Amino acid sequence: MLEGAVLLAALAAGDPQAGEALYSRCLACHSLEVNRTGPKHCGLFGRRAGSVPGYDYSPAMNRSKLVWNEKTLDRFLADPLKAVPGTTMTYAGVPDVKERADLIAYLKQETTAARCGK
Amino acid sequence: MSFFAFSSPQVARRAFLGKSGLLLSGTAIALLSGREVLAKQAGGSKAGDVRILNTALSAELEAVAAYQVGAESGLLEKPVLALAGQFQGHHKEHADVLAKTIRKLGGKPLEAKSKYEFPTDSLKNQADVLRFAAGLEKGAVSAYLGAVPLFQQRDLAKAAASILGDEAMHWAVLRQALGENPVPSAFVS
Numbered sequence: 001m002l003e004g005a006v007l008l009a010a011l012a013a014g015d016p017q018a019g020e021a022l023y024s025r026c027l028a029c030h031s032l033e034v035n036r037t038g039p040k041h042c043g044l045f046g047r048r049a050g051s052v053p054g055y056d057y058s059p060a061m062n063r064s065k066l067v068w069n070e071k072t073l074d075r076f077l078a079d080p081l082k083a084v085p086g087t088t089m090t091y092a093g094v095p096d097v098k099e100r101a102d103l104i105a106y107l108k109q110e111t112t113a114a115r116c117g118k
Numbered sequence: 119m120s121f122f123a124f125s126s127p128q129v130a131r132r133a134f135l136g137k138s139g140l141l142l143s144g145t146a147i148a149l150l151s152g153r154e155v156l157a158k159q160a161g162g163s164k165a166g167d168v169r170i171l172n173t174a175l176s177a178e179l180e181a182v183a184a185y186q187v188g189a190e191s192g193l194l195e196k197p198v199l200a201l202a203g204q205f206q207g208h209h210k211e212h213a214d215v216l217a218k219t220i221r222k223l224g225g226k227p228l229e230a231k232s233k234y235e236f237p238t239d240s241l242k243n244q245a246d247v248l249r250f251a252a253g254l255e256k257g258a259v260s261a262y263l264g265a266v267p268l269f270q271q272r273d274l275a276k277a278a279a280s281i282l283g284d285e286a287m288h289w290a291v292l293r294q295a296l297g298e299n300p301v302p303s304a305f306v307s
Contacts, residue, residue, distance in 0.1 A: 024253065024256050024257060024260070025256075025257060025260035025261075025264075025307065026257060026260070027253045027254060027256065027257030028177045028180075028181075028254055028257030028258040028260065028261040029173070029176075029177050029257065029261060031237075033237075034235040035235070036180055036234075036235075037173065037176040037177045037180055058169075081268065086169075088169060088172070088173050089173070090166075090169055090170040090173045090174075090264075090265055090268055091261065091264035091265065091268075092263075092264045092265070092266075092267050092268055093264070
């Protein structure tokens, strides 16, 4: 219970500006607007995992039944292969809670911004 | 001062090519000879390693395409254009080795997409192209850093770290070309 409250507090305190710098780690595979090695991030929040048109997901992601929000993103980003075994996002993850919160804050800000057609 | 703080861009390219060529040859040898052993090994770890290698291959193929866009943009001046060609060549070497390794592990390497989407509308001058390339290289460094600890086979992790080193050099040179601190911190992340 306390752990959940701490997580929610951390997520609420996420700094999108710090998250922008962290997002540079993602740029070999991801962009906001277009599918690349990984799927695009525009429209991420509230989207069912495995549902971006034109992107060829792993069977594992298609089966995951995840819907992306702060909590599911936090769990996935902490350890993608533990959260979705078999995902093609073969990345060890972002172990630092504050860094994940910042990254999620940035994603939330940018994926609902004008550049994403919102 | 010259573009790379060497006596000339040609000297810089020769020095860079010589060192990175040695590095990549070592990677190729490590990967390909290692695979001969790995190919005979059974076990669930192989599928995981193939998945990691295929994700890396996908990003390498995209980098090759991105440098092609940069080269054909008409925005790069001669010394920088040659450098972009050299870096693209490295990514091709990475992709070739990754694909061969995947095959040797019994996997099927991903193929290059027929079409890639890049933010070409926002590339107005040489600095824009360099900044875009630097972003990809920095991302590649982070991606390999995140992949290295996942490999079940240590020689694959070593080889991926070798590629990481090459791409970190690309990133540094591109930052230098942009007039930025080429090595902004003691660690990459």
